[in-house]
Each structure stands twice: as structure tokens, then as C-alpha cells.
Amino acid sequence: MAFINTWRQSGQFRFGVIVLSLLILMGVFHQLLIRLHIGDTDPRQIGAFGILESPSWAHPFGTDPYGRDWLAMNLLGLPSSLLVAGIAGLISTVIGAVVGFVSGYKGGKTDASLRTMTDMLLVIPTLPLILTLGAYARGLSVLELALVLAAFSWPFAARVIRSQVLSLRERPYVELSKISDLKDRQIIFQDILPNMMPYLGIGLATSSVGAAFALVGLTIIGLAPSGVLDLGTLLSLALEWGALSLQQWTLFFAPMTLLILLFLGAAFISQGLEQVYNPRLRGQQ
């Protein structure tokens, strides 16, 4: 419902959804696409093609110094980036939503203590901690990596959602429900939750972008646990090889463009939702 509504009203939302859907489709069908592109060759196989070939029809993004097709490598890296971003975003939104809900709805001491805790976590700079963990962790999987990133990003979502719940709680129909002695659960699920959906969407998009970037940060600094081949890894490889002096621009631009599209897609979705549902911004259009 909210989706169709927003789709109709916001061009930004449409743009974001289209970009992100394309990326997700590419991610989901990456194996098929790789097969279509280079046949049965293992995309990671060293020396499968010539070394450092310039972009051509056969290799639109050229090949890397190990003789691997760079387009296939990017298709291989995309799902990891999407998965980490998606899972981390989802988990942190769920945690954030629960904490934010309880905090905003219950109020009083529960609210105060949860809020203090959230604030404490909020002021701890996340990136250094994630870097530390990355440096110490031993062979994390995509899921574990996503969990780690989520653990550090939920306080932000909690704070956003709490303030929304606070404002919803004061609305007449919720007040009415309270007076009419409905159970908490009913109030939450019937009155508050439906109105919260767009905000959860915003939270999801924001924390996914955050997680995707944190992963890039990890790989760029070189502290990422190995075994996960994501777009950030490809980008840092291109930098390490010296894309400029080797005159292989595509090595650098391919993962960069995909990552930027990923960020933009998620960002425009959240912006679109906000535009339609946030009264403060409604005047924008």
C-alpha cells in the first residue's frame, strides 16, 4: 500500500527502486550472467584470460593482472555487498525498531534507561570499533560480518523510530484506543505499526547504506576478514594495483560505479518515503 502510494507520488522513490531492483536482480542472477558472459570458466580462475586486457566486447571491463574477467569478478562481488548491506540493515532495523518502540511507547523509566543506553552507544565512534573487530576476527562469513555491522548501527535506527512513536502516541486515535482500554499489543499492531512502515523503510535503507559503506571501509583499510569477496575488495585491489599507471580505468570505475549506484538507490528510496510521509518535508514537492 505504502509502496504504491509512494511510487505514485515520488520520482525519487521510483528512481531508487529501479536502480536497486536492477542491482538486486544482477546479484540474484549473477551466476547465470557470469555463465552467459564467460561460459563455464570459473570467474576466479587465475590466468583464465590474458593479463590486463583493455576493455573490449569480450571483456567489457577488461581483465585484471591475474587474467580474470573484471566484469565477471564484479558480478561475483555484487551479491556479497548486497547481502551484507541487506542483512545488516534488516537486523539493525529490527533491533532498532523494538528498542525504539518500547522506549517511545512505554515512556517513563523504561524509556529513560533505554535512551541512556542508546545514547552511550551512539557516541562511540563506530568505524574504529568495526575496524578493530575486523582486524581481530578470524575468517568471518557474510552473515557474521552482517551481524557485526548490525550490532553497531541499530542505535541510530532506535533513535529515529522512538521519536516517531512519541509523536504517533500523542495522536488522537491512539489516545482514544488507550482510553477505550485496548491492550498494548493491539494498539501497537493496529494503530502504530501501520503508520510506522514508511519509517521502518527509511531506517532499513539508511542502515543498509551504512553497513555497505562500513564494509567498504574495512576492505579499503585492509582489515577486512578474508574470504568475503565484495565490491569494496575489488575497489581496493584496483587501487593497490595502480589502475592509473597501468592505464586500466575500468578496474577502478566498475566497482566504484556499482557501489555508488547501491548507495544512491537506497538513499533515494529513503528520501522518497520521507518526502511522502514526513509532514515536515511534504512541502518539498
Place this chain on the structure above:
Amino acid sequence: MTISVETIEAKSADNRSPVDTRRKGRLNPVVAYLLRRLGIYLLTLWGAITLSFLFFRLIPGDPISAFVTSMESQGRYGAGDSSEQVVEYYRQQFGLDGTLLEQYLRYMERVVFHFDFGPSLVSYPTPSTDLIMRALPWTLGLVGAATILSWVIGVLLGTLLGWTRSSWISRWSTNLSLGVSHIHAYFIALLFVYAFAYWNPWLPASGAYDARIEPGWSLDFIGSIIKHGTLPVLSIALVGATGWMISTRALVVAILGEDYLTFAAAKGLSRWRILTRYVMRNAWLPQVAALGITLGGVVGGSVLIENLFRYPGLGALLVNALGVRDLNTAQAVVSLLIVFVLTANLIIDLLLPLLDPRVRQHR
């Protein structure tokens, strides 16, 4: 920048309690507010530092033992059985002996009363605090310049975009800056480096100043710092500015819809006067408040930028410290960032009532 708008709402919702205190009638409301705010400050500070302490101590593995092993296996002739003694010695030096509680109490005692984070491992025996003090000015300068620049440009342009909200230029610029604001500054920095330092070598892409110039209060030196700072500052500021533009534009658009502006226009006030008197004032004040919240993220995010530009700031220090598991230094950097963010927020919270009469009344 959606967050900053939300958080202001959160803030105004939070600030009901001082009213309660006043009702009890024990303290002067201003004093009560100050005390309460200070209390929250200290509590959050303690909590955050404790949490980060626990985080660093609960990471599996023994940094000293790992370090000594790697030193001893360096192929130096005759590495032998005595390294248990070496490990024990350094474990003590780094405050890693005893139970977690003992370590914690010792740590807090040293940090709170002596501002001593212990010796660094990256540059033993230099205290971590010294290393940080050497790096801090660079980071503060970089981030400070970028933040101020982005705020000023962002708020000015944002006001302009809001003021001309229905023109197509405004709409397209908004969409464009929306896009840019969601690309992390690191990517912008990468593009800048490639475009303006490698491909066209116009600006330096590495270091904080030219080594040929003697540091001091000379024009040459300051010029060199500015030159070296241009690319990193611009990349942080570009992304920051677009964020401020969007949120300012939203605020301005909201204000323009208010009744009192219609009234002011009907009264025959000039457009310029409306802009400066009503719109700017009302739009900028919340943005000052939002400034404090963004600072933390900017400092944290500058780690990557500093690393890219080989800038001698906290980010480079942190990454090097983590490489050898220098817990003391890493922890000191994190603690410093915490203090920084919290204090910036405190100051802005305390200043805001002075700047904005509405906030004052509310309290």
C-alpha cells in the same frame, strides 16, 4: 541528513523534564537544567568509555603474547625460553594483568585522575596520550575546516534553494545534491585524488605540508598546509554541504508555508527583509543544533580520508595502532572521539537557549 531533522524533534521531546523539576520548586530552573544536562553528560561519558573498555578487553587473543611471538620469531638468533618473562613484563606494563575488574579500576583511575592511557605499543614507551596529542591538531584542523565550510555553504545554498523552491534549477539542484550527499566522502576523495592529483597533478595528494618548508608561523607554511588540505577538506565538505543544503531547504520550505510569513508579506515587508529577518533566522538555528550531532560522524569518517591522504592525524594513528593491536592507543583514540562528540553536543545544548528565544521559553 534526514537524521538531523528527526533528532531535533527527539530533542524537543526529551526536554520536558526540567519543567518537572521546576514544579517541585527546589532549584532555580536554569541551574536545575544545567545540572541535569551535566549529569547526563557525565553518565553517558562514563558509560561509553566503559563500554569501549569492555569491547577492547573482550576481544579474543592476547595482544602482548601475539606481539612477542612475532618479535621472537623474526629470525633473530637464539630466541628462547625466556620470552614468558618478556610477555609477563609487558602484560604488566600495558595493564593487562589481573582480573577484568582490576584492570578496569586501574584503567579508570589512571584515565580519570592522570589522563594517562598507558604506554603505546606502536611507539613504546611513548605514552599513547603523546601520540594522540601529536595527531589531534591535524585531525581537528581538517575536520573543523571541512565542517565549517560545509555548514556555511550548505546552509546558504540551502536557503537559496528553499527560497526559489519552485524553479526548475532549485528542483534539479536538490535532486543532484541529494545524490551527492549519499555518496560517502571517501569516494569523492578518491575521485578527486585521481582527477586533481594523479591525472592532473595540480594539488598534492599526500601529507599535511611540504617537507621542504620549515614548520612555523610563516606564510609559506600556512600556504602549504592549505594546499595539502584542499583535497581532503573539499571532499569532506562537498558531501557535508549537500546534506546541509537539503535539510536547510526543507526547513526553509516549511517556514515559507507558515502563516506569519503570509502576514509579513501582506504587511508589505520587502522580500529581502522577510528572507533575512524571518526565514534565515528560523531556519539556521535548528541547523546549529544539528551541527553538534554530525560532528562525531565526521570525525569518525575522517579515518578513511586521512588514510587515503596519508594525513598525520588520528585516523592514520588509529589504523597503525590496530595493525599491531595497540589497545592503549586505539582505546585512547576512541575515548577522545567520545569526549569530543559529547562535549560538542553539550556546548550546543547549553548555547542554544541563548541563541533561540523559543527554546528558552520552552524551558
Place this chain on the structure above:
Amino acid sequence: MSRQLFTRRSVLGAAGLGVAGLGAAMSPFANRSNASPGGGAALDPGCYSCSGPAPAYLRSYRQSASIPTPREQTLVIAQPPTVVFDSFNPYIPNGMAGSYGLDQVCFEHLFYFNFETGELINGIGTGWEYNADYTELVLRLNPNARWSDGTPLTADDIVFTVAMLQGNASLFTASGVINNVESATAIDPQTVQYRLLRANPRYHYAFIAGIIGAGFLVQPKHIWENQDPASFPNNPPVHAGPYVLDQVLPDQFMYIWRKNHDYWNIANLNCQPEYVIVRQEQPVDLEVQEFQRGNLDTGGPLTIDYLNQQVIKATDESAILFPFSDPCPRSLFPNFDGPSGLMAIPEGRWAVSYMIDRQVAAEVLSQPPSQPAKFPWAPYVSNEQWSVPEIQQQHDFTFDMNRAAELLDAAGATLVDGRRQLNGQPLNVQIITPVVVTDPGYQIADMLRLNAAELGLEMTLSSLQGGTHGDVHAFGDYDINAQWMCGLVFDPVQMYDDFLMRDYVPVGERAISNLNRVQLPEFDEVVTRLEAADPADPANKPDFDRALELYFEGLPVIPTAQTAFSFLYNTKTWTGWPTPEDRYGIGASWWSQFRFVIGRLQPAAAAQ
């Protein structure tokens, strides 16, 4: 990028890259043409010049070096990052700013070994003699030796340093003295007599700078005697080398060393560069430009990698590429007590060896290409006396998947439903490595993983960062450690004694030596006997051969490919570098022997 920071540091710290192959046949460039099985084309360096006109940044722009000294008097070296700026104390953590010049130009070791020529060069020392049963050692010093502050360097300084280390077990390298030396006394100002704790014909190895530096460093008594060596920063450092510290610029990550015109040995080593600047390396794209502008003379192992070196060479004929074969072959260390249990079985270890295609490892995965390993050491002329082809041929390091499958079956690792099991447990062999994903060492281990999967043997490979790898390694929670094997400078016992049961500790306790928990009783016995035997004495050769045979049988370490590096030298400011034709010295800019290269450099302007 900084991604390499940790690897490079560990490479520097532990690997001790090394020594070029002797003889032109060994040149890593020699066999590039056949380096492409599997359809991969070898890189043709000429291709860069044919891809179009030179890029804009090379055509006109010239930016001078960002250094505070006159360029024509300065040698500029780039090295991996450091943050150590205050301490020059080699006995405490990170006290020795790694490769930033202290060891290369400021310290003076007792002796230097030149792997390239097999020559021993005197530093402070002039010679040593053992007594008949190797329990005493007399070390002689050069009477001219002087510290950089003018104080004479005498036997007293050695005696003082030995006593300082004996009295401070917490100092790094102290154990080398504590475990070997009973006492050191000065007989006269130029003669020190060591009494050793037990017969040891190899104690003098500690005096010789072999891989990177030497184990024993002499300190000036008059500077150190009233200091606490556990915290003394030794800043500015007073040593006996050809350069002294001029200044450190922490904000620039830069060390500046100034020539000591009063250097006691200046008659033999008169370095022309007035200054040596060692600075932190930058992203490779930038360093390539710096090199082309003449702002950089040489770098660390990966400052400008092999591919980019070829790019430079294609546009600048005067640049010198110097192939360098490291003393530490890339190797896999099977943990005899590893969780899978497979590595405790000799057949299991040999199966791993047969699953490695060493040809591909050396010629495709290694950049620059190197050679497949045949012996557990680098193929130097000086090592040839230890390499016995007859023994090696019985235990060949070949690639044979069928043989690997047979051996796995023989080891009891049977195939059940497509997956190998040992004692009813599905096998998962855990490989760890300290190198990053791009490193050839990782790629070789990954090849092993993929090949093992074909035989139904599951392996996981994780690249761990410095400290974490050290931990896991020391505590033994892994099956195979993919790293490099270092230590052999003069004879194999230096390497064998890393695999002795006297250093064995169970998994879960921190091991200091024998990190892969080797338990080979017979090998142990022979090596222990060899420890007291003079390697130069032909009477001991049968024992050395026996040890090699037992090594192959037990396979405590599985070498894969030689480690090769290529160094790049700029001739725009300085000439006289070692070349593939004239391999007169060690070309690695972070080895202490690099001073002899600096000593040969001449200003390029004068040469023209």
C-alpha cells in the same frame, strides 16, 4: 594502498626478504616465456608503450621532491608505513622503526654476510676463534672503531651489552645471550672472550648480519650504562655506522640521516649521498609518478610492484630492475597437532605436497615469476653443499593428484558420500596465512584448497591480520600455516631447529619455537647431534645428509615456490646500483647490507 601495511610489515619483520639468486640462469625473468599454462598470456612489458601516447602527467609536468635537503645530495627511499618516531631502542616493542634507516646506515654490525657474492665483510669485528670443544669463543674488534660521538668502541662495550642483556630478561633478543653465554670478558680493548653455556659451534652467527640484520647489537656503554634499557629511548641514537640521525619529521613520516664525515671506517666505505631520507611509501599510482619525476630512488618490497615496474621500464630505459630471490621459500607448515588430525599422519602431509602444482605456483602465481621449490631452502650457491639431489629424487615435490588420492586413502582419510572423513569425522583442514588475498602465498594456498576439494577433502583458508595470526599460530589452532620458511643463512640446522620436540608445547599453550608441533623423534635426534657439530667439518656431512633424508620422510614443512622480488632503482640522481649483470651486493633497501650499495653510488651528474 594501506591494505598492504600489515603484510608488508610482517614481510619485513618475519620473512626477511632476501637474497638474489646467483647466476643468470636463476633470474626470475629468464623463464617468463613459458609462464602461462592454462591459457594465461604472459605479460608483455612492451605492450604499455604501444597502447598509445604517454599519459598527460608524464609529458610536461615536473614537480620537485618534497624533501628538506638538496635533492642532488640525497638518496630517497620509500618504505612501508611506520609510526615510531621517538625510540631507537631495539630491545623494546617497535623500538627500531623497522626499515627506516637505523639498521641500514646508523648501526654498525660486527660482520656482514653478502649473499650475492658469498663474501664475509668485516664491520666492527675483525675475526673470531673457537676453542677445541666450542665452549669458548674469542671475538676480535677493529682498533679504529669509534662511536659517532668520537668515543672509541672497545671490548668494554661488548662486555657491557652482554651483561645488560643477561640482567634484563624482559629485553627482546636477551634470551639469545641468556641461553647461550655464561660470561663475556675483555682480555684487552680489542678482544672479548665468551664462555658459552654448552658446546656451540654456531654462536658467532649472532655476530653476522645475515637476513636483514644480526642477532647481537653492540651498544655504547657510556650512553646506556646509567639508563633503564627497558624504557631508554636512545634518541638521538649514538652508533658506529656511516650516518647519524639528522632529524625526524613525524608529520611527514620521514627520517633524515646525515653523513658522518668522522665515520671511523670512511676509508673503506665513503658514501657519497650527504643525506639518506627514508620516508613512508604512498599509493602505487603516486609512487610511479614520483619515480618518473626523479623524486624517488628506490623503495620497499612492494612500494612499486612488479607490474608497475614494467610499466616504468617500458617508458624509461634507464631504470634498473634488479631480480632478487628471497632466502625464505614460500612454505606450508603442517600442524602435527592440528584439529583435523590429518597432519599428524606422514601420508597426509605428503598428500598435501602432491596436491600443489609447484610449476603454476612459481611461474603463474608468483610475481615476478620464481622457481618451484626442490629443497627446503633457497637455491643459492652457498646452499648447494646441503642440497643432495639423490636424496631429493626419492622424495620428489611433484604435482600428482592420483598419488595424493592414494595417500589420503592410505592415511585413513576415506571418501564417504563425496567427502573425506577421518575416524568417522568429516574432515575440514584449516589453513591460515598472515598474507593478504592478493599475495602469491595466499594464491598458492588457495590452489591447494581448490585441488583438495576435487579429491573430496574440504579445506578452509583464512588470511589473518598480523597480531591475530601470531596468536592462532602460537597457540596451535590450525592445520596448515601458509607462510614462508626463514632462518637458513649458513647451514640447515638454523632451520631444522625450529622443528624440535624440546620446544614442543601442546595446543592451547603458547609455543615459541616449533610452532607447528612437529614430533619426529629420529629427526630430532640427528638434529640435536648436529647442533653441537661444526658444519664446516666434513666428518659431519653424513649426519647432515641423514637429517635431510629424515626431513623428506617426515616433511615438517612443505616448501612450494621460491619467493622472488624485483627491485627498482632510479638512475636520474644516483648511479652505480647493482644490476642483473653486476650483482655485487644486497639490493634490498631495508637490509643492513644495503650500506654497501649506498657506498657504491655516484652522483648521476658526475657520471655523465
